[in-house]
Amino acid sequence: EDKVVQSPLSLVVHEGDTVTLNCSYEVTNFRSLLWYKQEKKAPTFLFMLTSSGIEKKSGRLSSILDKKELFSILNITATQTGDSAIYLCAVEAGGTSYGKLTFGQGTILTVHP
Amino acid sequence: EAGVAQSPRYKIIEKRQSVAFWCNPISGHATLYWYQQILGQGPKLLIQFQNNGVVDDSQLPKDRFSAERLKGVDSTLKIQPAKLEDSAVYLCASSRASVSNEQFFGPGTRLTVL
Numbered sequence: 001e002d003k004v005v006q007s008p009l010s011l012v013v014h015e016g017d018t019v020t021l022n023c024s025y026e027v028t029n030f031r032s033l034l035w036y037k038q039e040k041k042a043p044t045f046l047f048m049l050t051s052s053g054i055e056k057k058s059g060r061l062s063s064i065l066d067k068k069e070l071f072s073i074l075n076i077t078a079t080q081t082g083d084s085a086i087y088l089c090a091v092e093a094g095g096t097s098y099g100k101l102t103f104g105q106g107t108i109l110t111v112h113p
Numbered sequence: 114e115a116g117v118a119q120s121p122r123y124k125i126i127e128k129r130q131s132v133a134f135w136c137n138p139i140s141g142h143a144t145l146y147w148y149q150q151i152l153g154q155g156p157k158l159l160i161q162f163q164n165n166g167v168v169d170d171s172q173l174p175k176d177r178f179s180a181e182r183l184k185g186v187d188s189t190l191k192i193q194p195a196k197l198e199d200s201a202v203y204l205c206a207s208s209r210a211s212v213s214n215e216q217f218f219g220p221g222t223r224l225t226v227l
Binding site: 004031032034036041042043044045048088090092099100101102103104105106 | 117144146153154155156157158161168169202204208214215216217218219220221223
């Protein structure tokens with residue numbers, strides 16, 4: 001059974017801090033790893049990673065994948081209160097399970113002013 | 114481009130009652146997903162459609178849950194009869210799978226079973 005584990009489960013920081021969120025996975029027939037930000041209800045897409053060692057960057061957020069060690073990290077620099085959310089990691093399977101996402105339990109990030 | 118639409122946004126029912134949720138995906142997205150997200154957990158895939166065919170329903174509790182996507186566009190998810198443990202947010206997502214599997218999520222329906 002595919003499995004995704006995120007750590008830490010929750011994190012409280014102050015504005016301006018840098019945070020690192022972790023995601024480890026076990027999946028049969030790996031295709032990609034995705035990061036989502038969930039505020040209130042609907043998760044919104046952040047990154048899709050398919051290749052090891054290539055950093056994806058969007059503003060203050062960046063992410064990298066290590067397919068040998070089966071993990072990914074999401075970095076947020078100079079955090080702002082608007083970064084407070086649940087960050088979800090998901091792995092996508094290929095083959096006959098094409099498109100199926102298995103999510104981790106999420107990391108709750110709280111950024112205080 | 115309009116996003117994924119879901120209704121209702123909230124629903125409160127008694128256990129053993131029935132409930133139905135509706136989803137309209139982004140126009141042109143052939144793949145549609147229903148997820149169940151229990152408080153404190155990540156979303157869990159219930160069922161995946163490709164056009165109007167089922168691709169994966171291995172985690173759908175088929176004794177009480179059913180879903181259809183008759184014309185390959187909008188979809189309904191039904192629970193009959195509901196149990197207390199069905200209390201969750203039900204998320205619908207869609208993707209243009211032939212281009213990318215980036216999934217776009219709707220706002221979800223929060224179901225409370227009393």
